[in-house]
Amino acid sequence: MSHATQNNRVQFKSKKEKFAIVIPTYNHHRKVRDVIQSALSLKLPIFVIDDGSLDLTHEKIKDIPGIHIIRHKKNLGKGAAIMTGFAEAARNADWVITIDADGQHDPGDASKLMKAAIKAPGAIIVGMRMGMDGAHVHWTSRFGRQFSNFWVWISGGPKLCDSQSGFRIYPLPESMNLDVKSKRFEFEVEILVLANRLRIPVIEVPVNVNYDPAGERISHFRPWMDFFRNTRTFSRLIVERILLKPFFKRRKKKAGYEKLNFF
Secondary structure, three states: OOOOOOOOOOOOOOOOEEEEEEEEOOOOOHHHHHHHHHHHHOOOOOEEEOOOOOOOOHHHHHHOOOOOOEEEOOOOOOHHHHHHHHHHHHOOOOOEEEEOOOOOOHHHHHHHHHHHHOOOOOEEEEEEEOOOOOOOOHOOOOOOHHOOOOOHOOOOOOOOOOOOOOOEEEEEEEEHHHOOOOOOOOOHHHHHHHHHHOOOOOEEEEEEOOOOOOOOOOOOOHHHHHHHHHHHHHHHHHHHHHHHHHHHHHHHHOOOOOOOOOO
16 A cells, blocks of 8 residues: 655646656665755656665655655565556646656756647657766666667667656656556556557657766666566567557558558
C-alpha cells in the first residue's frame, strides 16, 4: 500500500495545461533532496515515488513541505514507480514530467520540455542529453544509449538520439493506456516503441546533463542483468512487430486507415 504525505498539498489552479512532476527514487539519499528542492522552483505539484528504498532516502525527504511522497513497500522497478506516479498525478494533471533522482538532470530545463508539450499536446517529449561525449561520462553510458537507440528503432519505435533519457514529459491518459509490460528500466524504451506504433509523436528537446565523477554517481546499472532484460524486452517487441503487422494492416484497411503507418 502506498503512503502519501499530507504536507501543504498543492492545488491545481486551472483545467488547462496542467503539469505535475514525478520523481522515482530508489536508494538516492545523497542526491534526491537536492533534486526535489531544485524542482520546487517550478511551482508544480511534485510526486516522489520511493520505490522500496533501503537507505536514508525517506528520512532525507520526509520533512520537505509541499510534496507528495508515495512509498512502495518493496522495490518494484522504475517503470512501476513511474506508473504509480502517473496514477497519482492523473487525478488533476494533463502531463507528467519525470525527473531522475540521481542529480543528472537540471529541473530548470523542464520549461523547454513544457513548451514543446504545449505545442504538441499528445506527444511524448524526451530530454535529449547533451554533453555525453565528455571524458567524465563512462563508456557504458554512451554504449548503452547507442545500443538502445538502435534496438528501439528496429523494434518499431522512433529513430531517436537519446532513447534512455529519463527526463521526459508524458501526456495523460495516453501514456497510461499503452499497456507497457516492463516494470523496470526497460519501461522507458518499451513505452517509446508502443507510442510510435499508435502514432503518438515522440519529440526530442536538448537538455543539459550532469555526470558526477567516477565513484560519486549513484547508479543502479548492472551491466549483465540490464543487458539481459533489455535484450528480452527488445526480442519480445520485435516478435510482436512481426506477428502483429498483418493484424494491424487488416484492421487499418477495414477501418479505412490504410495510410497510417503503425510500424
